[in-house]
Amino acid sequence: MLLSARKLCRSFGANQVLFDVDLDLQAGEVHALLGENGAGKSTLVKILAGYLPPTSGEVLVDGSQRHYRSSGEAEADGVVMIHQELALAEQLSVEENIFLGRELRRGMFLDRRAMREQSRATLEELETDVDPRARVKDLSTSDQQMVEIAKAITRDVRVLIMDEPTATLTENEVKVLFALINRLRQRDVAIVYISHKLREIEQIADRVTVLRDGYLVDSGPMAGRSKEELARLMVGREIHEMYPPRTQLAADAPVVLEARDIVVPGAVKQASFTLRRGEVLGFGGIVGAGRTALIEAVLGLRGKSAGQVLRNGQPVVLRNLRDAVHQRIAYLTEDRKGKGLVLNMDLRSNVTLLNLRAHCHPLIDRRLEEQAFQQAIQRFDIRLRTAVRTAAELSGGNQQKLLLAKVMSIDPEVVIINEPTRGIDVGTKHQIYHFIHELTEAGCSVILISSEMGELIGLSHRVAVMCAGVLTGVLEDEQINEQEIMQYASGIKGVGADEQRYG
Amino acid sequence: MSSVMANNKTADKQIAKQKGFAIDLKTWGPFVALVVLALLGVLINPAFLGLDNLSNMLTRSAFIGIIAIGATFVITAGGLDLSVGSMAAFIAGVMIILMNSLVEQFGAGLTTVLFGVGASLLLGLCAGFINGVVTTKGKIEAFIVTLGTMGIYRSLVTYLADGGTLTLDWAVRDIYRPVYYASFLGITIPVWVFLAVAIIGYILLNYTRFGRYCFAIGSNEKVAEYSAIHVDRIKTMTYMLQGVCVALATIIYVPRLGSASGATGVLWELEAIAAVIIGGTMLKGGHGRIWGTVVGAIMLTMIGNILNLTDAISNYLNGTVQGAIIIVAVYLQRASWRKTGP
Numbered sequence: 001m002l003l004s005a006r007k008l009c010r011s012f013g014a015n016q017v018l019f020d021v022d023l024d025l026q027a028g029e030v031h032a033l034l035g036e037n038g039a040g041k042s043t044l045v046k047i048l049a050g051y052l053p054p055t056s057g058e059v060l061v062d063g064s065q066r067h068y069r070s071s072g073e074a075e076a077d078g079v080v081m082i083h084q085e086l087a088l089a090e091q092l093s094v095e096e097n098i099f100l101g102r103e104l105r106r107g108m109f110l111d112r113r114a115m116r117e118q119s120r121a122t123l124e125e126l127e128t129d130v131d132p133r134a135r136v137k138d139l140s141t142s143d144q145q146m147v148e149i150a151k152a153i154t155r156d157v158r159v160l161i162m163d164e165p166t167a168t169l170t171e172n173e174v175k176v177l178f179a180l181i182n183r184l185r186q187r188d189v190a191i192v193y194i195s196h197k198l199r200e201i202e203q204i205a206d207r208v209t210v211l212r213d214g215y216l217v218d219s220g221p222m223a224g225r226s227k228e229e230l231a232r233l234m235v236g237r238e239i240h241e242m243y244p245p246r247t248q249l250a251a252d253a254p255v256v257l258e259a260r261d262i263v264v265p266g267a268v269k270q271a272s273f274t275l276r277r278g279e280v281l282g283f284g285g286i287v288g289a290g291r292t293a294l295i296e297a298v299l300g301l302r303g304k305s306a307g308q309v310l311r312n313g314q315p316v317v318l319r320n321l322r323d324a325v326h327q328r329i330a331y332l333t334e335d336r337k338g339k340g341l342v343l344n345m346d347l348r349s350n351v352t353l354l355n356l357r358a359h360c361h362p363l364i365d366r367r368l369e370e371q372a373f374q375q376a377i378q379r380f381d382i383r384l385r386t387a388v389r390t391a392a393e394l395s396g397g398n399q400q401k402l403l404l405a406k407v408m409s410i411d412p413e414v415v416i417i418n419e420p421t422r423g424i425d426v427g428t429k430h431q432i433y434h435f436i437h438e439l440t441e442a443g444c445s446v447i448l449i450s451s452e453m454g455e456l457i458g459l460s461h462r463v464a465v466m467c468a469g470v471l472t473g474v475l476e477d478e479q480i481n482e483q484e485i486m487q488y489a490s491g492i493k494g495v496g497a498d499e500q501r502y503g
Numbered sequence: 504m505s506s507v508m509a510n511n512k513t514a515d516k517q518i519a520k521q522k523g524f525a526i527d528l529k530t531w532g533p534f535v536a537l538v539v540l541a542l543l544g545v546l547i548n549p550a551f552l553g554l555d556n557l558s559n560m561l562t563r564s565a566f567i568g569i570i571a572i573g574a575t576f577v578i579t580a581g582g583l584d585l586s587v588g589s590m591a592a593f594i595a596g597v598m599i600i601l602m603n604s605l606v607e608q609f610g611a612g613l614t615t616v617l618f619g620v621g622a623s624l625l626l627g628l629c630a631g632f633i634n635g636v637v638t639t640k641g642k643i644e645a646f647i648v649t650l651g652t653m654g655i656y657r658s659l660v661t662y663l664a665d666g667g668t669l670t671l672d673w674a675v676r677d678i679y680r681p682v683y684y685a686s687f688l689g690i691t692i693p694v695w696v697f698l699a700v701a702i703i704g705y706i707l708l709n710y711t712r713f714g715r716y717c718f719a720i721g722s723n724e725k726v727a728e729y730s731a732i733h734v735d736r737i738k739t740m741t742y743m744l745q746g747v748c749v750a751l752a753t754i755i756y757v758p759r760l761g762s763a764s765g766a767t768g769v770l771w772e773l774e775a776i777a778a779v780i781i782g783g784t785m786l787k788g789g790h791g792r793i794w795g796t797v798v799g800a801i802m803l804t805m806i807g808n809i810l811n812l813t814d815a816i817s818n819y820l821n822g823t824v825q826g827a828i829i830i831v832a833v834y835l836q837r838a839s840w841r842k843t844g845p
Contacts, residue, residue: 301729322731331729339729342722344789353719353730356712363710406730 050074078158142173243458262307282460397428573748579791611674631746635739721788
C-alpha cells in the first residue's frame with residue numbers, strides 16, 4: 001500500500017467535518033473521491049497533502065507514520081496536490097514555473113540551460129507540445145494544468161491529488177487530461193481524483209470512495225458500481241424539520257419574470273426560465289455550471305450575446321443593476337465579502353448603500369439612516385457583539401443577514417438569492433429558510449441558487465438544473481429529489497445529455 | 504415578516520455602550536501633529552504666532568490646500584491625479600492669453616477678468632473629464648493616464664509661452680490683483696476661498712450620495728457595482744471636481760505673480776498628494792477626510808515657514824523635512840490600520 005489514512009478525524013472549532021475516515025491508495029490506480037459540497041472531500045485531501053493536520057488518526061506512507069507540518073514535507077514524500085484554482089506565476093515562463101522555489105544553479109547564477117532541458121524532457125514525456133519558454137499567461141487552461149502536472153512530476157510525484165480538474169476544461173481538453181492520467185497510471189503514480197461528474201468518474205476511475213457529511217459511506221472497485229448507485233450514495237440523507245412548508249401557489253399565479261434564450265459567451269448556452277408570483281424557483285448544478293453567469297446576465301451585471309428578459313410580461317432592458325433595482329428585483333450575491341459588503345465601512349452605511357436615495361433630502365439624513373439600521377437589526381436579527389464597527393468584524397452568519405438587510409432595502413418583488421447559506425451555521429440557515437418562506441407568503445417571488453441539495457428540495461416549487469452551461473431541465477413535484485437533480489446536474493439526463501458538454 | 508428574525512433587544516444597548524471616550528489617534532493624529540509643529544514654531548521664534556506670519560502662511564497654503572481637497576475625492580474613490588500641477592500651469596497660461604486678447608475688445612475691466620475666470624473653470628472641468636473618461640472607459644490605470652496628461656499640459660504651456668513667460672496685461676493686473684492681496688474681515692481672499700472649498704468639500708464627502716459612493720468605490724469597486732452604483736460615472740465626477748479645484752486655485756494664483764511659464768506649478772501634484780496622505784486619507788482608497796487634508800496642507804507650508812524662521816536647519820532642507828514627515832505619517836497610518844483591521 002502506497003498511502004493509507006487510518007481513522008482520520010478533523011474538527012474546526014466545535015464543528016467536526018471528518019469522522020474516522022479510512023483511505024487506501026495503491027500505486028498505479030485512479031481513486032475517485034465523491035461527495036456533495038461540504039461532505040469533507042477537500043478537508044480529507046488537504047490532510048493527505050500536508051495543508052492541514054488531522055485532529056486524530058494517522059497517515060501512513062509506505063507503511064510508516066507521517067506527521068506533515070507543511071505541504072512542503074508532503075511534497076518531499078511525493079504527495080502533491082493540484083488545486084482547483086491553479087497556483088502558477090502567470091507572468092513567468094513555463095520552465096521558470098516548473099522550477100519555482102528550487103531553481104538549479106551553477107555557482108551563484110541560474111543554470112537556465114539545465115532547467116530548460118529538464119523541463120523539455122518532462123513535457124515531452126507527458127506528450128504535450130507546450131513550449132518551456134512560453135509565458136504561462138498565454139497558455140490555455142488545460143496547458144496550464146499540464147504545467148502543474150509537469151511541476152509535480154519533476155518533484156518525483158508518487159501520489160497526485162486533483163481537485164475538480166475538469167471544472168474549467170472543454171471537452172477536448174478533458175480528453176487530453178484523461179490521456180495524461182492514463183500515462184501517469186502507467187508510471188505507477190497513484191491519483192486521487194475529486195469530481196462531481198459521474199460520467200467522468202465512470203470513464204477514468206479504478207476505485208471509488210464516497211463521503212457523506214464527513215463519514216465514509218462506500219469504498220471499493222468502480223467495476224460493478226453504477227452511476228445511479230453512486231449518486232444515491234452521495235446524497236442519501238433525509239431532509240428533516242429544517243424547512244418551512246412551501247407557500248401554496250395560486251393556480252393563476254402570473255409570471256413575474258421570464259428569461260428567453262439567454263446566451264453568455266463561454267458560460268451559458270441558450271437558457272430560458274420563468275418565475276411565477278409567490279414561487280421559489282431553485283437553481284441546481286455544480287459550481288461552475290453557469291447558474292451565476294445566467295442570473296447575472298439577466299440582471300445586467302454581465303454581458304450577454306443574446307436573449308430577452310420580460311418583467312410582468314413586458315420586455316425590459318436591464319443594462320446594469322440599477323435598472324434591475326428599478327424593476328424591483330433584488331440580488332443577493334454569493335460572494336458577500338468580495339461583492340456584497342463594503343468590509344471596512346460601518347454597518348449602517350452598508351445597509352443603506354443600495355437605496356441611499358431614500359435617506360437623502362437632499363443631504364444624507366443620518367438619523368433616518370440610523371432608524372433604517374435599527375429596523376434592519378430587528379427584522380433580520382443581526383447580533384452585534386460590543387465594539388463592532390465595520391462589516392469585516394461580523395461573523396459569517398451576521399454578514400449574511402446584513403447583506404440580506406441591504407438588498408431588501410429596495411422593497412423588492414423578485415428576490416434572487418445566490419448560495420444563501422454558504423459558510424454559515426445551522427441556526428442562521430434555519431432563519432434564512434423561514435425568511436424566504438415569509439417572502440413568498442407576502443407575494444414575493446424568489447430565485448434560489450444553491451449547491452446544497454437539501455435547500456433546493458426543501459424550499460423550491462420547481463428546480464432548474466444546469467450542467468456545463470446548459471439548462472438541462474426544470475424539475476417539478478415528485479421529480480424534485482436528490483437522485484434526479486444529481487443526474488441532471490451531471491449531464492446524465494436532460495437536454496444535451498448526448499452531447500455531454502458545452503465547448 | 505419579522506416574526507422569526509426578531510428576538511434580540513439588547514443590540515441597541517450594546518451599540519450605545521461601545522461609543523467610548525478614548526481619543527482616537529487615527530482621527531486626531533494630524534491635528535495633534537499640527538499643534539506640536541506650531542509649538543515648535545513658537546519655541547524657535549515667537550514671531551511665528553504673529554498675525555502677519557499666520558496670515559501669510561495660510562494664504563500660501565491655500566493653493567495646495569484647494570487642489571488637495573479635490574485630490575481627497577479622487578484618492579478616496581481609489582484614483583490618483585498626477586496632472587494637477589501641469590494642469591494649473593496650462594490653465595494659467597490660457598487664462599493670461601485670453602485676458603490679454605480681450606483687453607482690446609472689452610478694455611481692462613471686470614468683464615475681461617470674468618471671462619478669464621469662466622474659461623479657467625471650464626478648462627478645469629474639461630481636463631478632469633478627460634482624465635476621468637480615459638481611466639474609466641479606457642480601463643487604463645489612473646497613474647498612467649494622469650502621468651500622460653501631466654506631460655501634455657506641461658509641454659502645452661511651454662509651447663504657448665514659446666519657452667519663456669506669459670505675462671498678464673498691466674492694466675488687467677491692477678483690477679485682478681485684489682483677488683490674491685485683498686482681505687475681508689482681516690482674512691485674505693485666498694483663505695476665504697480655501698475655507699469655502701473645505702466646507703463644501705466636507706459636506707459633499709460626508710453628507711451626499713456622491714461622497715458615500717466615493718467611499719464605497721474606493722473600498723471595493725465590485726461591491727459598488729453590485730450596489731447599483733454607476734462606478735464609472737462617479738469616478739469621472741471625482742476627476743472633474745479635481746479639475747474645478749485646480750481651476751479655483753489657479754484663479755487665485757494668477758494675480759499673485761501675473762505670469763505663467765513652464766515652471767509654474769511644478770511638483771504641486773506631489774504636495775497635494777502629500778497633504779491628502781498626511782491628513783489621514785488612505786492612498787489605496789476607501790477612507791478620506793477633508794479636515795485632515797486641510798491640516799496636511801497647512802502643515803506642509805508650516806514646515807517651510809519654520810525652517811525660514813530658524814538658522815538651525817538650512818532652508819534648503821525643506822524637502823528633506825517634508826519628505827520625512829510624509830513617510831512617518833503613512834507609517835503611523837498603516838500601524839493603526841493593522842490594529843483595527845479584520
